[in-house]
Amino acid sequence: MTHLLDSAQCQRLITAALARGGDYADVFCERTVSRAVSYEEDQVKSASESARLGVGIRVVVGERTGYAYCEDLDEATLLATAARAALIAHSGPAAGSPLIERVGLPDRYGHVSPLSGVPLQERIELLRRASRRASAADARVRWVSCSLVDNRSEVTIATSDGVFVSDDRPMLRMNVQVNAEHNGRRERGYTGGGGRQGYEYFSRRAPEALADEAVRQALTMFEAREAPAGAFPVVLAPATSGILIHEAVGHGLEADFNRKGVSAYSGKVGEQVASPLVTVIDDGTVLGDRGAVNVDDEGIVPESTTLIENGVLRGYLNDRLSARVMGVAPTGNGRREGYSKVPIPRMRVTYLAAGKDDPADIVRSVKKGIYAVNFGGGSVDISKGDFNFHVTEGYLIEDGKITAPLRGATLIGNGPEVLRRVSRVGHDLALSDGMWTCGKDGQGCPVGQGLPTTLVDEMTVGGKG
Secondary structure, three states, rough: OOOOHHHHHHHHHHHHHHHOOOOOOEEEEEEEEEEEEEOOEEEEEEEEEEEEEEEEEEEEEEEEEHHHHEEOOOOHHHHHHHHHHHOOOOOOOOOOOEEEOOOOOOOOOOOOOOOOOHHHHHHHHHHHHHHHHHHHHOOOOEEEEEEEEEEEEEEEEEEEOOOEEEEEEEEEEEEEEEEEEEEEEEEEEEEEEEEEOOOOHHOOOOHHHHHHHHHHHHHHHHEEEEOOOEEEEEEEEEOOHHHHHHHHHHHHHHHEEEEEOOOOOOOOOOEEEOOOOOOEEEEEOOOOOOOOOOOOOOOOEEEEOEEEEOEEOOOOEEOOOHHHHHHOOOOOOEEEOOOOOOEEEOOEEEHHHHEEEOHHHHHHOOOOOEEEEEEEEEEOOOOOEEEEEEEEEEEEOOOEEEEEEEOOEEEEEEHHHHHOOEEEEEEEEEEOOOOOEEEEEEEEEEEEEEEOOOEEEEEEEEOOO
């Protein structure tokens, strides 16, 4: 694989970065090319291509970080950038190890046919197919918007403990949004998919399938009734409901919150924090998933990390800094939005492990409750674990059967409490198709999540019915 900077250059930059001292230093060089096409009302609305190139250099002293970046590969500029990082985090003398090129990275990306090699007209045709399918599906569909975004990021990472590695990261995402109208009422459907894959993604999920899903969501809402308010059993549907694990549990297990003692899970490793049916995993190895990585942004090859096992907290998601401070090994969760940002602990593909229950039996066990399928925006208080999520697609469960669709439902609860109330877990684990970007500390990061059908004995549901 081609390196954006060679090992000799990186060695000089690390030496310069540690000239004033420090515990650790690294270099992160990135070149990204992005393409985007949007299609609306049966015509191309916009098409663009952009590129960015830059280098970030970090020096760590204790818990203090000096970080500087530049957008120029000129050696003098790079050395000056290293000197700025050193100045920000100056300390006593230190030295880095000779760089050792890491070979044989795993291949966790499914880009058999990179989308970058597909002509613009063929990419437009994918959008046209989705748009026309949605428009022809039902007379109530009044407006369709589709978009296709793909990028290729090449990165080279060098660290003062001897790592020197490069990675070539693909990403694609297609979105379809539908507005429908009936008797003066308007409803919306939205879906998307993709991941670290290439053109072959569309042989597994055709543009028409994305269009069908968006239309189904919009038309379903015409039959929706107002959600009831109160405390109910809640059955979380497979795949997309994993966002609840991501937000209400996953963020609280990121090590930067825990080394500072501000998470609801701080200091609880080894304790029972959830139902014995709950095992939560964060996995960087899922082939082609949006959250998969061959190597994290600190040069560590990630594996699968069990966070909660049979209800017992086993550990946190660590980057290098948190791992050093907490005296544990990094888990390969050091990720960043780009070269201008410092790496921080971030999730990859986070999910609740499959159980043994039959999903149909789980639903049949509920006399009156809520079946939650898709989610919109929400908020989480990391320190307390409190959360609320808007349910964009949910249904009433009556006498063990899924019945009327609901509108206006909000799930309100506390992450640790909800995990303790999990009473049944299905064997149907599914991962959400690649459409999620997680925001934290001003940085966006592609992630994945998943869930099997899961029963929470009681959650507070906000509604009007």
